[in-house]
Amino acid sequence: MLQKKIKIGNLTTENNFFLAPLAGFSDFAMREICLEYGAGLTFTEMVSCKGILYDNENTKDLLCTSPREKIKCAQIFGNDPEIMRRAIESEYLSGFDVIDINFGCPMPKIYNNGEGSALLANPSLAEKIVYECSKTGKPITCKMRIGITDGKFVTEDFVKAIQNGGAKMITVHGRTRDKIYAGEPNYGEIAKAKKVASVPIIANGGIFTKQDAEVMIKRTGADGVMIARGALERPWIFAELLGNNISVDKKILINGHIDRLLTKYDDKTVAIIFRKQLCLYLKGEKNSAELKQKLFTYKDTASIKNELERFFK
Ligand SMILES: Cc1cc2nc3c(=O)[nH]c(=O)nc-3n(C[C@H](O)[C@H](O)[C@H](O)COP(=O)(O)O)c2cc1C
Structure with a gap:
């Protein structure tokens, strides 16, 4: 397993095996557990920038952090560059070192609002969002899908746009929106992302075992992997990826x-x-x-x- 550190702007992660943002799951407790098993980086679940600016109590809860997080990453969603920048500048996000922008959420509530994966159809707005958010001085990372509809891939153009906007690392979930979480990830599209990117590319989708991670890195050339459902079922997967012998009770x-x-x-x-x-x-x-x-x-x-x-x- 190709283990390495990942540079995100001026920050460096311990390794390249990351826990995904997971709504309803990747709270401070789950992130702590994954970090203790060796995850190189973890993310809060996605939080609404409007929720932040409207002082939503629930949003505050989602942003609870743990001292175990050496690099604290919050994931945000929205579609208005200025509102998103202001959210990052607010006290809610002041304690976070890295801000990840969601360009992948398939849920109708988000998509129909022009947020999450809907932005895959609007690379110029996505670029503006990343550019505006980067003005905060915090490193901005992005998590994207490879398109909205299977067969109509936007990977390369979208990677170029958000990279142009200033993205410091890009996670590519190798599925289109219409696939939600089903099926094999499209390795070819992730490999294309890696070819056009000058920032680290993290591959995501369908990794449940060490072997899945090895196949993903081999077939895409990605710099690291992000694990979602596999880590919820078996958070010790990070120890396995690192080759650490552990017994799980x-x-x-x-x-x-x-x-x-x-x-x-x-x-x-x-x-x-x-x-x-x-x-x-x-x-x-x-x-x-x-x-x-x-x-x-x-x-x-x-x-x-x-x-x-x-x-x-
Ligand atoms: C219950 C659930 C909640 C999720 N919440 C988020 C989220 O808040 N932000 C995000 O970018 N992706 C979210 N995702 C997508 C995952 O981060 C990941 O991209 C997807 O599950 C594919 O990875 P996997 O095949 O390893 O599960 C969620 C997925 C699931 C199943």
């Missing part, structure tokens, strides 16, 4: 995850918000369907922990 991992969340939220909130992540941790465990049903009725973390104690005996 799921019960300890889950209990530790709950304890991290309890430093920020009250017990009932944790019991409820942790359910979807718990489901992913239990994926593949024998007889876990019944367990999940039971766990989902609990509204306190002690009951969840007791149930897991019995399950993992």
